[in-house]
Amino acid sequence: MARLTIPAEEYLRAGHSACPGCAATLVMRYLLKGLGPRVLLTVPASCWTVIATPFPTTALDVPMVDCAFEATGASMSGLRAAADALGLADAIVVGFAGDGGTSDIGLQALSGMLERRTDGIYVMYDNEAYMNTGIQRSGSTPQAAWTTTTPVAAGSRGKAEPKKDIMGIVDAHRPAYAATVNVAFPEDFVKKVETARERSGPRFLHALSPCPPGWRFPPEKTIALGRLATDTNLFPLYEVDEGRCRITRKLGRARPVQEYLEAQGRFSHLTPEETRSIQADVDARWARLLAREAQS
């Protein structure tokens, strides 16, 4: 019998309301396995508002305080201030928000939380659109992706603008720790959570969260698609620990990004030229990341 490669303890309960194959549940599941039970969680309007189930049930064994859409960063600061004032020294404050709630409407509060050095871990689960409201584009939607507000038609080729670089924005605030994590690599995910737990000050995790209904792929492919995202270098796995950058997964040779794009209906309209352009962008960002790691 193989030993478990991630902690056995569960803090996520069955019966939750997530879509079949939802990666956002695994983001929460792996996060809490790494952090343990002394978590104070705050969640804004997002898929997880619904996933957690309606009154009177909850799908988590840790306390959860819902907050306004814009305000995850502020809610974290409030929980931290209260925990400190009330002597709850071992409480781990966690903000758990989607990409819209982080890089769009929640950006101000995130920046505030980072700037005032709130001791807590902010986790952005990135399904690359406003999924809870039915797949509308966010600042985190990748270029060329179909969404309901960036349709594919005569005058529109999916989202025109590139994806917002949330790790870059967070990096400018010099957090204690920031890392990308991927549900397809649970051991790497949990290890980074454990590292984050050991640090104090503002910490940030960017979690890729493939979404079957939003990205248009069958639910059994969630993990495979997550794996491809990293193995094409489109979503590199790395951490910046007190300023030092380290890539935590490198293949000798990356897979072509086309394999990743072809597996999703939201990119089914791409021309070979558009795909080449995306490949060039992936390659350029990977090269910059390698250079940054070399200088760390």
Add this chain to the structure above:
Amino acid sequence: MSEAVISGNYAQSYAAKLARVHVVSAYPITPQTSIVEKIADFVASGELPAQYVKVESEHSALQVCISAAALGARTYTATSSQGLLLMHELLHWAAGARAPIVMGVVNRAVAPPWSLMTDHTDSISQRDTGWIQFYPESNQEVLDTTLIAFRLAEHPDVRLPVMVTEDAFFLSHTVERVDIPSPACVDAFLPSRSREGAVRLGARGRLGSFTGPDLYMEFRYTVARAMDRARGVLEDVEAAYERATGRHHGGALPTYRVDDADAVLVTMGTATSTARAAIDAMRARGKKVGLAKLRVFRPFPAREVAELASRVDRIGVLDRSFTFGAAGAAFTEIAAAAHDAASKPILRDYIAGLGGRDLAPSDLDGIVSRLLKADASGIEWYGLKRRRAEVSSWPA
């Protein structure tokens, strides 16, 4: 107890310190700023061992307080005007989440045009949100009411957030002699808030679930019921405060010389002090006039208003704000409460003093004189500068 000559703003700062708040979070806006500057001094010097979270907007300030209160912390914030409007979404949230936050609101006009001066539109426009609202008229009352607010907010039958307002500059920046209760006195009146929050570290629990049409209405009823209970609880809390300090500010609708009055003016905030002087001057001239101070706007003292309406032929309401398309808010609610009075008083709404326009004793005299001569209910914009009268729209 110590005596000091302080502004209304500092009165709130001292009250927050005496209340031993755990968490303060605020964003600067004129004319609230000196409240939180003074609190920052208290925290920096160690006089107030609180967590002071310096946020990047008022919306975030209130979110900090709501989440901190969820864990059981005693919280305080303050704002004005645009800042209060920015908090609007979270004002609803604080009440629905039963967060016993106390907030100072320095009543300032809303933009556009920009104005820093006294006007009640900011807090009056939040009257739907489930916050208890007080309108003090002196710095002493500001301090006393802020202390009362903590005990009222945290009472198990209430558990609602409370706003303590101050007229911009008239109270916020003008100094008066204030008796500051001793820490021992306040500790006896206001016990340290129990650590019991809505959620607990290490325990399963979610504050903020969504709910369907089958139960949402019942949840909202629990908030309505709490606001209703606040009426009775306030009486008890203010009686306890009087035992502790000797001071009582008259309940929700303190009246002055109304017993044989032909006309009564209802005022809120600092206009009350001026009106009291005008009433005395008119009484000296043989006019039978009186004053009612609308001190607690939420929960609205409908019973007290109905009782007054049954004894008086004319009621004038000085509204320092206006609800476009309708009437002054205080007037509208007084009219509703007076509706069933056996003797139907004439009701006049005087929209006055907006954007800091001064209300001198002669203005209050003028308003009450017009009230005495009115032969029908209606609205007027008192002191509006114009060359031509237009057809007025209410009630025609």
Add this chain to the structure above:
Amino acid sequence: MTRYETVEDLPEVPVAEEPSESIRTAGWRTFRPVIDRGKCTKCNVCWKFCPDVAIAIGEDGYPVVRLDYCKGCGICAEECRPLAIEMVQEE
């Protein structure tokens, strides 16, 4: 579980404390996983990747599907290296 039907049933502060297991999501699925113990190597990958916490590890080390909750997403079958899991259509 407590029944919440009237105002009197509601807590004064709206906190939800009941565990979500009272909601049985079995009805969501069209397919359910069937595990072939002959092929299963007890690697625990299916347990690891199940988004619904619907696979438990039995005392003998074999995975056990919690059929009250499994939504039939198929991730377990997809990720199972020994191909020990088959998604079978429900009647």
